[in-house]
Amino acid sequence: MPQYNPPLRDMKFVMHELLHVVDELKLCPKHADIDEDTINAVLEEGGKFCSEVITPINLSGDAEGCVLDKTTHEVTAPKGFKEAYAKYVEGGWPALSCDPEYGGQGLPVMINQCMYEMMNSANQAWTMYPGLSHGAYEALHAHGTPEQKSIYLPKLTSGEWTGTMCLTEPHCGTDLGLLRSKAEPQADGTYKITGQKIFISAGEHDLAANIVHLVLARLPDAPQGSKGISLFIVPKFNVNADGSLGSRNGVYCGGLEHKMGIHGNATAQIVLDGAVGTMVGQPNKGLAAMFVMMNAARLGVGNQSLGLTEVAYQNAVAYAKDRIQMRALSGPKALDKAADPIIVHPDVRKMLLTARAYAEGGRALATYVALQLDKALSSDDEDERKECEDEVALLTPIIKAFLTDNGWIATSHCMQVFGGHGFIHEWGMEQFVRDARINMIYEGTNTIQSLDLLGRKVLGDNGKKLKAFGKKIAAFVEEEGTNEAMQEFINPLADIGDKVTKLTTEIGIKAFQNPDEVGAAAVDYLRVVGHLTFAYFWARMAKLALEKKDGGDPFYTAKLSTARFYFAKLLPETASLIRTARAGLQPLMEMEEALF
Amino acid sequence: MPQYNPPLRDMKFVMHELLHVVDELKLCPKHADIDEDTINAVLEEGGKFCSEVITPINLSGDAEGCVLDKTTHEVTAPKGFKEAYAKYVEGGWPALSCDPEYGGQGLPVMINQCMYEMMNSANQAWTMYPGLSHGAYEALHAHGTPEQKSIYLPKLTSGEWTGTMCLTEPHCGTDLGLLRSKAEPQADGTYKITGQKIFISAGEHDLAANIVHLVLARLPDAPQGSKGISLFIVPKFNVNADGSLGSRNGVYCGGLEHKMGIHGNATAQIVLDGAVGTMVGQPNKGLAAMFVMMNAARLGVGNQSLGLTEVAYQNAVAYAKDRIQMRALSGPKALDKAADPIIVHPDVRKMLLTARAYAEGGRALATYVALQLDKALSSDDEDERKECEDEVALLTPIIKAFLTDNGWIATSHCMQVFGGHGFIHEWGMEQFVRDARINMIYEGTNTIQSLDLLGRKVLGDNGKKLKAFGKKIAAFVEEEGTNEAMQEFINPLADIGDKVTKLTTEIGIKAFQNPDEVGAAAVDYLRVVGHLTFAYFWARMAKLALEKKDGGDPFYTAKLSTARFYFAKLLPETASLIRTARAGLQPLMEMEEALF
Incomplete structure (x- = not known):
């Protein structure tokens, strides 16, 4: 089973020696007091959670997958996922970079970025449950009404509830202008939403008491195409005015996909059968509102492959130092052994170094962009905010596509280092490759x-x-x-x-x-x-x-x-x-x- | 579920217009009478078998996998595999390029190559059962004693029995010099063989009455390293002098691997517990004898990825013509539809054409090498035999590695054309990617x-x-x-x-x-x-x-x-x-x- 050591030394190098994040964050009043020790302490603690709690359930989660009870429409995540999530909530991790107004710790996005890199190394499928939640948090934080925010944000911040993005339908993924789900206005200001969504990550599970679906749908009089799409909150359980859970809403899981990877995450078909929703933002402006979430998600997807690249590298190195096979072409190196460890072979080193250079280069770039995002969000200098925003806009598609293509190359190389054993499930290397593959597809190919x-x-x-x-x-x-x-x-x-x-x-x-x-x-x-x-x-x-x-x-x-x-x-x-x-x-x- | 149309037009182009195989084969006395119509008729018939019999059980075979009964050590292949194999035997397909002396049809290797390309497109996991058998046939044909040949070759030619290559052990794959399995000479001229083999493709199954394992092991007095390895026949059931099946031999399946792909093929751990074997070829020269099989196998592995490239291409084209999503950047093309078919997008075409160019280029090269192999084996001109042999030696590692790397790239591109659906099992595209991955590893990375x-x-x-x-x-x-x-x-x-x-x-x-x-x-x-x-x-x-x-x-x-x-x-x-x-x-x- 693969092991994982959080690359804290390299993270500290990138943050403090390369990017001087503490100085940079001083430009942001809300982060002006943060110091190096605090950042390091948070990441050390976070690293422990990753290596000790969610690494051990990654391989088993892949083998087991999620199970849908077709009678109750309830989904059970793999063994240990629920307990790990409870520890995550208990540790306050969902709140890391959330707004203190809603119970968040208000730390920089940059720290969350590093935490998520480690979580993705440890267990991408598990990490998608809190990951999607955080995306829903961000969309609501940016576009929700004060009432919606006061009801939902504290629960998403604490992790009591999780969230999803319900965009894709069977006939449309990239081209959301084609979507058909309908929202009928009701007399009480709510909407009844009907339609079918597919590929909904973390769409149904047993980790949290409620699931907050953010759903794109069309109003009856909406213009055709992408300018006629509105965004709605559709909770699994309706929420009473006091924030307590009410009746079961008409949104349920109609099926789970059998996928190449990320087996531990429930990729749900979500059926909306007159489900009650409330509108987020303006009518017909839903796509723009959802883009807040999608841009964050694109950085998150690049980060998934960065995490996989790092963990695949670590395990391939360990194997290459341990496995003996053949002698170096330039003559025996380990004379006390029947053969040399395969790390003596130049091409094995080339495969390892490819993964290493992509991991460390990706970490520098991704941490930099996260820092620019903090400044774009919180600098007190308007010009600087605009400048950073532009840079984040430019670099987001690069992080998403370049890091995920690199992750595919790197995980495949690391698997190759294992020879035939790389193809076998118990070694865990082929899982990294399968998990990495989706990252080149979702959140925009x-x-x-x-x-x-x-x-x-x-x-x-x-x-x-x-x-x-x-x-x-x-x-x-x-x-x-x-x-x-x-x-x-x-x-x-x-x-x-x-x-x-x-x-x-x-x-x-x-x-x-x-x-x-x-x-x-x-x-x-x-x-x-x-x-x-x-x-x-x-x-x-x-x-x-x-x-x-x-x-x-x-x-x-x-x-x-x-x-x-x-x-x-x-x-x-x-x-x-x-x-x-x-x-x-x-x-x-x-x-x-x-x-x- | 993926469909498969045998690319007969392109095969005929390569054979008859590009390579003029009929003229070239006239240099080989045993193939001098073959004509274009015969070749075409065989491949048309073979193509039907592939698209009608083994294509439909590819996806289900992947989902189902092989099952080992730990009590009896018997393995059951996925549903339909046994019946398809019976049809294959009934059609005389195993005998295609085998020696008429043992019941073979004596056709050129080149035809077998084309047949196997189609079989690999249709179902790589299934094809490995006859594929490994054919390798065993070739090794025995080259190195067996007259008695061994008369007992085993007719059964392998007819397909009544299948064969395997038992090389790898847990601590050695690439470096066979490290292997430890032992062969103790017995008074009756046989050997008792003890050891453990892993990664034995088609190692145990219910398709045939007997399995002929070709096993590498060491004699008690053997020199260390690769010069101390001998080759043995170790049948699952001992064979009586009259060719009938005798008692169960001490060779059995100790476990099946859980793999990334080729789920329908049983990758067995083979335990040899004093199993009775007879030696093939000379003592301590086993590795050289096995290389006959391995060179053929390397061409065969390149051919596996060629097959996968072709079938992935065909299905991605069909999807790209059917799926509508977005408009062409240069303006709408399908005005009668809500969006354009994705084949209008230049990058979709790039992914498709990459697969197409790799498939057609690979077919030309692989068919050429198969033809050179026919000439190397059967030309009546000694110089030409040597020349062709050299060329085959040069091009074999290229076919193995270049075609399998290309297959990985191409199947991944074709999967990408499907967007999110590519990641879902039922569409079959991700299976092509998973199956293609092993081809870069086995038979020599x-x-x-x-x-x-x-x-x-x-x-x-x-x-x-x-x-x-x-x-x-x-x-x-x-x-x-x-x-x-x-x-x-x-x-x-x-x-x-x-x-x-x-x-x-x-x-x-x-x-x-x-x-x-x-x-x-x-x-x-x-x-x-x-x-x-x-x-x-x-x-x-x-x-x-x-x-x-x-x-x-x-x-x-x-x-x-x-x-x-x-x-x-x-x-x-x-x-x-x-x-x-x-x-x-x-x-x-x-x-x-x-x-x-």
Whole structure:
């Protein structure tokens, strides 16, 4: 069974040495008092919860899955999930970054980000129960009426109740404009909602007393398409005015999906049969309100794969040091053994280092974005809020798509390190691969993310957001331009920066003639820009490592070697991606549909 | 549930238009009489078996898996597997390419290759039962005593009995030199074999009356390592002199693995408890004898992923034409519908065309190698036999590793086309991905294949085999050098050919100083050479398509477009691979083991 050690040393490095989060948070009045010790203490405690409570039920949860009682429509999560959730609630973890007005601890999003990375390493399927809840909390916090907030937010903050996002229907996922669920206004101001939703994560379970479904549906007179969609709260149990639970609402689980992975999370078909709901936000503006939740969820999905990359790496390293098989091509290394540990083989190291570089690079980027999100939400400087908001908007699709594609590559490599044993359930490696696969699909497929990045975030504002981020990179390149030891990092960083600029311009010109050129280049483009962001953070981390490596802490030696590996073996992927992006639309559209 | 249409049109194109197999087989006296109609008729009939008999039990077989009765040690395969196998035997399919002396039909290996591609598309897990048997047949045919052959080969040819390869033990897979199973000689010339084997595909089941295990074990006085391993026949039921079944032998299934995929195939732990065996070939030469089987198996594994690539493509195309979601960025295409079919989106086409180009390129290469194998086995010209043998040796690790890596990429893309539905079992797409994953591991991991290619097949003979194959490419480049329409294919083909030559030389020089350089570059190198072979066959196919496309058959138009897609969007991967290969060993070895 896989083990998990929270990567606290690296998290502290990223937060305190690379990003100076305590100083940065001083710009936010509500976080001005937080100090390094508090942050570290929270994450140490959180790490214990992850490794001790939810790691041990990850493999068993996968084997067991969720069970629906078709008579009662109740779902039982795998053994231990309910008890672990009770401990999570008891520890106050759901409240970490929630608003103190509703019982939250008011800590920065950035800390929640690190906590969730660890939870995802430990048990992605379990983590989706609190994860979806937190998304519902955020949507209600942003768009709920004062009454809705006072009823629901305290319960979501404490974790007594959980939440869901009910968007997808059988005929529409990406294209929510096609959705059909209906909401009929009632005399008392509520709505009766009818329809069928699918793929509802954490949609039904036995972990909490109530489930707060956030449901997209159409009013009777709603315009067609995405401008006619409203958002509703539909609780599993109706809630009395005093907050106590009332009668069972007409929303129930009609079936559970049999999936490739995340077996421990109930992916429910949700039937709404005249269920009572109240509207959140304005009529027909539901999609916009739901986007608050979806943007947070997209960062969360990137974080899921970051967690899987880290835990897969840790277990593959342990195996590679232990398993003996063959001798090194350059001659025996472990003369006392019948064969060498497989970590002597260069390609085994390449697979391990790929996962390591993607995990550490992803952690730097994701923590940075979480910090920018804190500033976007809470800085007292309006310009800075706007600037950070733009940067988060730019980097969100990259975190979602680049980190999940990397997670797929990394978990598959780590599984490969195990040879045949990697394919066997009891070792747990193939579960990481299966769990990682959904992250490339949900909350907007990675193709949708790349269209969001290239079409909306980059070309949509004439490259303004990208240029602003590019300026930071250029400043760092300039600053280190005369530092000889940094040339091996700065030169390729500057080079990929130039190439992104050229590629963006080139695609922009083509897209002007045919908008489909955006769709042809977008996926390659996102990976190129993803590598640009990684190259930037890896160069910054290398700088710190160079400065500190002679102080005796081998952490910095390892960081420097991993940076070198990244630049030598991963960044060059951009050479091909730029070529295929530039090859454009024609090779994709030449063949008539009938000939496929 | 996925559907499967045997790609007979493309198979005929490859065999008759591209490779002229009938003419080529005239060089082999035993196949000199075969004609196009016979080949086509066999494959049409075989295709029916695949789509009608074993396709419908693929998804259910995955859901159901195999069941071991721990009391009797008997395994029951999923529902319908036994009946389908009976039909397979009844149809005479196991005998297709077997020796007529033992009841075989004596058809070329090349036909068997095409038949197996279709079987793998239809049901990889089921196909492994006859697949392993055929491997056992080949090893016994090459190395068995006349008596062993007369007893076992007719039964394996008819399919009455099946066979296995018992190599792996818990502590050794890649490194068989470490194996511990023991064979004690008995007074009657037999051996008593004791040990434990794991990961034995088709190791125990209810499809056939007897199972012929080919087991690697050590004689009491055997030298250590790989030079002390002998090969034995250990049947499940002892066989009387007249060929009838005798008593139950001491070989039984101790457990079944819970795996990521190929659930319908029993991956058995095989316990040998003083089981009676007879030796195959010479003492201590077992590994060499087993290699006959393993080389055939490696081609077979590449073929498994070729099959999965094809069937995943077919189903993703059907979905992409049917599913409507969003409008094309360049404006609505299906005005009569609420949204456009997703095949209008460039990235959906990119995913589909990737699978298509890998399937058709893989089919051309795999059929070519099968034909060369026929000539290596049966040509009456000794020089040609040797030449073909060399080529098969060179291309075998490419087929195994390049086709299985491509299969992983392609099945994952095809699953992605389905969005969330791709992750759900009932659609069958995620099964293709899970089944495809094992192909990168077993019969020698893809890292081992790449070491075999670069270390043994290329550098091991100073590039002789590679140069011989390169000459064919150079001749084609020369021949088409003045054909203007072919420049878009010939120029990049010539370019990648040059780059392979340079890269090979460069690695060879480095490896001379440090043999670990081979291990550092091998995986990237194999993919580069894989692309060289694909570029060669795609250029040859493009030539035919250019010649014939105006004749009115849209098959050639599609072929030409797919060739263009391959050169524009897939071949450029080599730009990155060459860079990372050249980045060499240092970035992999710099970090001390303890710092991982």
